[in-house]
Amino acid sequence: MSLWWLLPALILVLVVSARYAWWKPSLPDHLPRVLMYHMISSQGTSKKHRGLRVDPVMFERQIAWLAGNGWEFVTLSTLTERGFSGGKQVAITFDDGYEDNMRNALPVLQKYDAKATLYLVVDRHDNDWSVKKKAHHNTGELAAEPKLSDRQVRQLIDSGVFELGGHTLTHCHLPSTPSDEKAQEIGACRQVLEETFETSVTSFAYPFGLFSAEDVNLVREAGFSNAVTTDEGIDGAGGSNTDPWRLRRIKVSGKDNFWAFKIRMRIGFRGYL
Numbered sequence: 121m122s123l124w125w126l127l128p129a130l131i132l133v134l135v136v137s138a139r140y141a142w143w144k145p146s147l148p149d150h151l152p153r154v155l156m157y158h159m160i161s162s163q164g165t166s167k168k169h170r171g172l173r174v175d176p177v178m179f180e181r182q183i184a185w186l187a188g189n190g191w192e193f194v195t196l197s198t199l200t201e202r203g204f205s206g207g208k209q210v211a212i213t214f215d216d217g218y219e220d221n222m223r224n225a226l227p228v229l230q231k232y233d234a235k236a237t238l239y240l241v242v243d244r245h246d247n248d249w250s251v252k253k254k255a256h257h258n259t260g261e262l263a264a265e266p267k268l269s270d271r272q273v274r275q276l277i278d279s280g281v282f283e284l285g286g287h288t289l290t291h292c293h294l295p296s297t298p299s300d301e302k303a304q305e306i307g308a309c310r311q312v313l314e315e316t317f318e319t320s321v322t323s324f325a326y327p328f329g330l331f332s333a334e335d336v337n338l339v340r341e342a343g344f345s346n347a348v349t350t351d352e353g354i355d356g357a358g359g360s361n362t363d364p365w366r367l368r369r370i371k372v373s374g375k376d377n378f379w380a381f382k383i384r385m386r387i388g389f390r391g392y393l
């Protein structure tokens with residue numbers, strides 16, 4: 121019998137297993153999951169920022185699956201009040217303030233009685249923050265992407281689905297911003313959001329997930345009660361402590377299939393390739 125296919129088959133299994141770490145044991149359900157989304161919109165022709173766009177059909181499939189599998193939807197403020205414990209909880213977060221959050225995410229979240237936290241950039245219109253991290257990211261694509269108007273943000277809050285979180289005034293690159301400006305970017309963003317939308321703002325997201333110990337102190341001094349990063353994972357895994365100022369999130373990528381989403385929910389990330 122010819123076994124020529126055995127080696128290619130073995131390689132395929134190894135590659136798939138590295139890309140999707142399906143074999144890793146699930147983390148316990150009582151460790152809260154914090155999901156990170158940006159845009160809920162269909163992919164255009166551009167190859168850039170594909171991971172940031174989750175298709176609306178896929179988004180509904182994910183939310184329906186969470187609801188159907190007994191996950192309780194909570195906001196970051198609820199999670200913090202509960203001390204990051206208390207059952208099978210998932211916090212949905214959106215960064216930046218894209219208009220499709222209103223058009224495509226809100227109706228789905230309402231349908232499944234879900235909650236979410238929106239990290240809103242104050243100066244978000246015509247602001248190309250992608251270049252603040254890497255100058256060559258100058259396609260202007262994210263700047264051209266429609267952002268939520270103040271009126272729409274009010275609607276999101278009034279729906280009872282969304283709470284607001286801070287994400288600095290301008291989506292600044294904290295590592296290259298002078299200390300006094302950083303204090304303004306972090307402190308004033310909370311003040312402006314609370315005054316403009318007459319709501320309490322208790323959670324903060326570090327722009328680009330970049331921050332130092334100094335920034336953590338500034339966030340604390342500004343009166344926030346917790347902060348999320350872009351570090352992938354599930355806090356409390358392996359008995360580790362949950363640091364409310366450096367909360368991990370599970371990245372939901374627009375490049376993922378549904379199986380990858382379920383793996384991320386189980387172990388905090390998709391795989392190694």
Ligand SMILES: [Zn+2]
Binds near residue numbers: 215216327328
């Ligand atoms: Zn952002």
